[in-house]
Amino acid sequence: xxxxLEISGLRKTYRGRKGVRNALDGFDxxxxxxxxxxxxxxxxxxxxxxxxxxxxxxKPNDGRMAILGREVPRHLPEVARQVGAIxxxxxxxxxxxxxxxxxxxxxxxxxxxxxxxxxxxxVGLRDxxxxxxxxxxxxxxxxxxxxxxxLKEPKLLILDEPANGLDPGGxxxxxxxxxxxxxxxxxxxxxxxxxxxxQLICDSVTIISAxxxxxxxxxxxxxxxxTSGAVKVRLEPGVDxxxxxxxxxxxxxxxxxxxxxxxxxxxxxxxxxxxxxAERQIYVSELTPVAADLEDVFLELTGTAPVEGHTRQxxxxxxxxxxxxxxx
Amino acid sequence: MSLARAESRRLIKRRFTKVLLIGVLLVLAAVGAGTWFSNQxxxxxxxxxxxxxxxxxxxxxxxxxxxxxxxxxxxxGTPAASQWPANCDDLYTPTLEDYDYTWYMPPTFxxxxxxxxxxxxxxxxxxxxxxxxxASFVGAEWNSGGMMNLLLWRPQRLxxxxxxxxxxxxxxxxxxxxxxxxxxxxxxxxxxTRGTTEKMTPxxxxxFGLTGLRxxxxxxxAGALGFALASLGRHTGMALGALVGVGALQIGVYVMxxxxxxxxxxxxxxxxxxxxxxxxxxxxxxYTSCDYSSTSGCEPDTFTMTWQAGSVGLAAITVVVVLIxxxxxxxxxxx
Numbered sequence: 175x176x177x178x179l180e181i182s183g184l185r186k187t188y189r190g191r192k193g194v195r196n197a198l199d200g201f202d203x204x205x206x207x208x209x210x211x212x213x214x215x216x217x218x219x220x221x222x223x224x225x226x227x228x229x230x231x232x233k234p235n236d237g238r239m240a241i242l243g244r245e246v247p248r249h250l251p252e253v254a255r256q257v258g259a260i261x262x263x264x265x266x267x268x269x270x271x272x273x274x275x276x277x278x279x280x281x282x283x284x285x286x287x288x289x290x291x292x293x294x295x296x297v298g299l300r301d302x303x304x305x306x307x308x309x310x311x312x313x314x315x316x317x318x319x320x321x322x323x324x325l326k327e328p329k330l331l332i333l334d335e336p337a338n339g340l341d342p343g344g345x346x347x348x349x350x351x352x353x354x355x356x357x358x359x360x361x362x363x364x365x366x367x368x369x370x371x372x373q374l375i376c377d378s379v380t381i382i383s384a385x386x387x388x389x390x391x392x393x394x395x396x397x398x399x400x401t402s403g404a405v406k407v408r409l410e411p412g413v414d415x416x417x418x419x420x421x422x423x424x425x426x427x428x429x430x431x432x433x434x435x436x437x438x439x440x441x442x443x444x445x446x447x448x449x450x451x452a453e454r455q456i457y458v459s460e461l462t463p464v465a466a467d468l469e470d471v472f473l474e475l476t477g478t479a480p481v482e483g484h485t486r487q488x489x490x491x492x493x494x495x496x497x498x499x500x501x502x
Numbered sequence: 503m504s505l506a507r508a509e510s511r512r513l514i515k516r517r518f519t520k521v522l523l524i525g526v527l528l529v530l531a532a533v534g535a536g537t538w539f540s541n542q543x544x545x546x547x548x549x550x551x552x553x554x555x556x557x558x559x560x561x562x563x564x565x566x567x568x569x570x571x572x573x574x575x576x577x578x579g580t581p582a583a584s585q586w587p588a589n590c591d592d593l594y595t596p597t598l599e600d601y602d603y604t605w606y607m608p609p610t611f612x613x614x615x616x617x618x619x620x621x622x623x624x625x626x627x628x629x630x631x632x633x634x635x636x637a638s639f640v641g642a643e644w645n646s647g648g649m650m651n652l653l654l655w656r657p658q659r660l661x662x663x664x665x666x667x668x669x670x671x672x673x674x675x676x677x678x679x680x681x682x683x684x685x686x687x688x689x690x691x692x693x694x695t696r697g698t699t700e701k702m703t704p705x706x707x708x709x710f711g712l713t714g715l716r717x718x719x720x721x722x723x724a725g726a727l728g729f730a731l732a733s734l735g736r737h738t739g740m741a742l743g744a745l746v747g748v749g750a751l752q753i754g755v756y757v758m759x760x761x762x763x764x765x766x767x768x769x770x771x772x773x774x775x776x777x778x779x780x781x782x783x784x785x786x787x788x789y790t791s792c793d794y795s796s797t798s799g800c801e802p803d804t805f806t807m808t809w810q811a812g813s814v815g816l817a818a819i820t821v822v823v824v825l826i827x828x829x830x831x832x833x834x835x836x837x
Binding site: 226229230231232233247250251254259261263265266267268269270274277278279281282283284322326 | 504505507508511512515516517642643646647648650651652653654655656657658833835836837
């Protein structure tokens with residue numbers, strides 16, 4: 175497959191009164207053609223900085239970027255016609271109508287104004303096209319932003335939090351739209367915090383933390399690479415669940431006790447569980463691996479899982495902890 | 503070309519532009535109407551009435567002088583004696599020449615003498631509007647995030663800002679020329695119906711044309727300054743704040759220059775540059791000096807600021823601010 179978007183070794187440093195802060199610290203990303211690619215990261219991890227840098231709004235300190243095979247920002251003016259983008263919250267001049275807003279953008283980009291109503295129809299704003307943008311809700315502004323990005327009929331669509339402010343129906347419509355666009359051959363780069371959505375619609379993902387890529391690949395690969403290694407253990411009815419759990423704990427297992435079962439968090443070799451318990455005449459009735467979802471992977475890789483009694487600060491992240499486990 | 507067309511449409515569609523233009527037209531119409539109603543055509547009837555009024559005042563003055571002389575003559579030996587001169591013949595007797603009938607003429611609009619002031623009014627009103635429209639045109643764009651959208655479509659910063667400025671200044675020039683022509687026509691009409699167009703030679707019209715061109719320069723500079731300051735601060739309010747700040751700084755510099763013994767502190771005051779620009783020259787006077795001559799006594803020293811000096815100062819400031827705004831646009835991260 176051809177790479178539509180390539181970033182390697184991207185660095186962006188901000189100097190402030192509190193010293194130097196690396197917003198991007200050698201970040202890498204590749205997005206293949208025709209895919210819906212999820213771009214994930216906690217707040218302040220560098221997602222928006224990456225997108226702004228890619229789109230020429232921020233000047234990087236170092237690194238290489240290419241869109242549709244052309245180096246940017248040097249060739250950005252030539253490829254901009256093929257890139258539709260919304261960055262962060264939708265921002266429009268409030269006193270103009272949606273129709274005026276889009277027709278002005280069409281003029282700027284040399285796009286036929288007849289497309290304005292097509293894209294407004296696509297995002298469900300056709301009937302409100304002649305109303306001023308300042309009367310729009312956040313969700314409607316978000317739809318307008320997506321419409322503006324689609325106006326160019328881009329080859330690469332970059333959307334930063336497109337579901338922001340959308341109602342559940344709107345989120346579903348947006349998901350369908352992304353899929354349809356991808357099916358039509360458009361490549362979509364989607365930055366979002368709604369991990370369930372990303373898992374549903376994305377073919378591949380890149381996760382960023384503290385300005386660095388912590389993982390990338392197809393969604394299934396990423397999930398497979400970061401399965402928790404946990405297994406759910408259910409015993410025969412009437413067996414002392416607490417005693418069995420203590421037995422495994424004494425052997426080094428990380429056991430979480432539930433009402434009628436327990437999970438072993440670091441069970442890299444589940445056979446050890448059955449062996450240890452069977453030696454004490456305790457027999458397992460169910461032993462199933464606990465499947466990880468994207469949220470688990472995200473929280474694990476970015477180190478942003480909530481910890482009781484501790485309020486995490488936005489710059490507090492952890493690079494992926496060493497994996498491995500009990501029983502190997 | 504498509505960018506210029508889009509910016510042109512954007513400028514015209516903006517509500518602020520429309521409201522301010524209507525405001526400008528109302529102010530200019532009010533000045534025209536005020537001039538119309540406060541002047542009248544002068545003919546033999548008005549001259550006769552003015553002569554009669556001048557004569558009435560002269561007769562009143564003569565009667566008062568005669569009364570004063572009688573009181574003066576009766577005053578010696580009374581407490582009022584100190585109020586009168588020793589020789590009552592020294593009391594002034596008014597003459598007919600003291601009561602020039604032209605002082606009693608109704609106001610009349612003399613196109614040759616008065617239109618330069620009207621060009622200045624026109625230039626100042628339009629310059630103020632140009633500053634605000636220019637500041638708002640780019641300031642609102644920055645503030646609303648529209649500039650970022652624009653750059654996503656056209657990632658050519660200098661071209662985007664330069665086109666915006668060029669489109670705005672082109673419209674401003676066109677509008678000024680159009681309104682200037684209407685303004686000149688209106689005052690010619692006022693002069694013909696409520697005043698006089700006497701001595702209007704081609705040279706006078708040429709002089710008005712040159713004053714108008716200097717006014718156009720002022721309007722374009724004000725527009726460019728408003729635009730550049732708002733772009734620098736990424737907000738319309740930045741241009742207004744800068745204007746207030748420069749005003750305060752000017753007062754401070756003026757006061758300090760005066761305290762430091764600077765001979766002509768007025769020359770540091772930008773509004774006087776504008777006067778020099780619009781009226782060809784402006785004369786600063788040092789009232790603390792004495793240039794003695796046996797014929798006219800003590801005359802204060804003066805410094806003449808020419809329109810060339812005023813326009814160079816104004817142009818230099820405008821060019822510097824516009825260049826800084828362009829440089830900043832090229833360098834800054836857009837967040």
